[in-house]
Amino acid sequence: MIRREFIKSSALVSLGISLSNCDTEKTPITHYLSFSFDDGFLKSFNRAAEIHEEYGLKGCFNVIATAHLPSFRQVGDYIIPDLMGSFNDWNRLVSKGHEVMPHTWEHLRLTEIPLSQAKKNIDKCLDYFEQNLDGYNSANAVYNYAYNASNDELDAHTLQRVRTIRTGGWLVIEDDKIVNPIPTSPETNKLGCWADGPGLCDNYIQETVNDFLKGDGGWLILNLHGFDDEGWGPVSTNYYDNLLKRLVEIKSLKVLPVGEVLKISA
Numbered sequence: 026m027i028r029r030e031f032i033k034s035s036a037l038v039s040l041g042i043s044l045s046n047c048d049t050e051k052t053p054i055t056h057y058l059s060f061s062f063d064d065g066f067l068k069s070f071n072r073a074a075e076i077h078e079e080y081g082l083k084g085c086f087n088v089i090a091t092a093h094l095p096s097f098r099q100v101g102d103y104i105i106p107d108l109m110g111s112f113n114d115w116n117r118l119v120s121k122g123h124e125v126m127p128h129t130w131e132h133l134r135l136t137e138i139p140l141s142q143a144k145k146n147i148d149k150c151l152d153y154f155e156q157n158l159d160g161y162n163s164a165n166a167v168y169n170y171a172y173n174a175s176n177d178e179l180d181a182h183t184l185q186r187v188r189t190i191r192t193g194g195w196l197v198i199e200d201d202k203i204v205n206p207i208p209t210s211p212e213t214n215k216l217g218c219w220a221d222g223p224g225l226c227d228n229y230i231q232e233t234v235n236d237f238l239k240g241d242g243g244w245l246i247l248n249l250h251g252f253d254d255e256g257w258g259p260v261s262t263n264y265y266d267n268l269l270k271r272l273v274e275i276k277s278l279k280v281l282p283v284g285e286v287l288k289i290s291a
């Protein structure tokens with residue numbers, strides 16, 4: 026330490042101010058992490074919102090347009106009408122600053138139905154969001170495919186209306202990587218995510234996040250559903266709470282909803 030710095034440091038220490046508190050150098054953000062919750066389980070989404078709020082974070086929630094309507098039928102073993110929230114619930118989450126984005130009209134696997142029907146499903150979903158979700162604008166939206174199933178024709182159609190699509194990481198991320206590039210231009214329009222199920226995904230999340238943090242950085246999007254006993258590949262409430270508690274202490278990392286990460290390139 027040169028003498029001038031020593032004198033400055035000594036003066037600060039004598040004032041009871043620690044050097045680390047005076048460090049105005051900001052750690053660069055090298056890692057972005059989004060936990061992208063799908064489907065719209067009311068109990069789990071409310072709890073997830075509370076946990077995010079506890080750590081000053083915003084949740085990233087993607088919901089089914091029609092799951093609260095009487096016409097909605099159960100999808101597979103996990104998407105059960107009685108468990109799903111309504112747009113009153115989603116507007117409440119939006120009012121608290123959380124991100125709510127379109128997941129699907131009725132949760133069909135769009136790559137396995139006629140293209141014209143798939144396009145209509147996407148349009149109906151986006152129309153419903155425009156009419157029912159406060160502050161929503163498709164031009165800024167992220168469309169999150171059900172089952173992370175899409176193809177180039179569907180993407181081209183959806184991207185006429187939305188900012189970005191989120192689909193399977195295996196479809197859009199190259200070279201055995203798991204991270205998306207950190208968006209540096211507004212052109213970023215296809216994002217890949219990863220998920221694990223149908224059982225508890227705590228171990229998968231732990232390993233994937235630890236590997237990600239050890240790596241050079243980028244943007245990891247992990248697709249979650251519900252907590253504990255809700256949804257495909259649920260995460261334990263306590264595990265998720267402790268995970269966020271740990272992650273918010275890492276200065277080179279930001280945990281953000283997908284739409285918020287996109288804003289850094291705007």
Ligand SMILES: [Zn+2]
Pocket residue numbers: 063064128132171172
């Ligand atoms: Zn889904």
